[in-house]
Amino acid sequence: MAWPALCAIKRAGGSASNAEVEEAVAAELKLTDEQRALPRTRRGTRTLLDYRLAWARTFLKNMGAIAYDAPRQWSITEIGRDTTPEDIEEFKKKMLDKLAEYNQVRERRTR
Numbered sequence: 338m339a340w341p342a343l344c345a346i347k348r349a350g351g352s353a354s355n356a357e358v359e360e361a362v363a364a365e366l367k368l369t370d371e372q373r374a375l376p377r378t379r380r381g382t383r384t385l386l387d388y389r390l391a392w393a394r395t396f397l398k399n400m401g402a403i404a405y406d407a408p409r410q411w412s413i414t415e416i417g418r419d420t421t422p423e424d425i426e427e428f429k430k431k432m433l434d435k436l437a438e439y440n441q442v443r444e445r446r447t448r
Contacts (some may be wrong), residue, residue: 338393
């Protein structure tokens with residue numbers, strides 16, 4: 338979801354709200370109303386789409402591709418303007434490698 342979210346902010350002129358990103362991503366992915374309304378949990382009010390886009394925005398923020406300007410408002414950064422899908426995959430791999438390393442260290446400590 339990171340690439341579609343970044344593209345949505347780019348297409349919005351470089352700044353977009355959570356709702357604008359969600360609308361643009363849903364349209365780009367051609368999600369039905371039923372798919373958009375899928376709840377994240379049985380009892381929760383948050384949709385799965387909203388939840389996954391929240392993590393995508395966090396990922397992009399940690400990557401330096403977007404910045405949090407105001408409540409629920411994001412803007413693209415210089416890094417974000419030049420980011421490619423390959424850059425996103427590379428950053429994801431680095432994060433997963435760090436997580437694996439952390440888990441190995443943690444497991445060694447518990448022995």
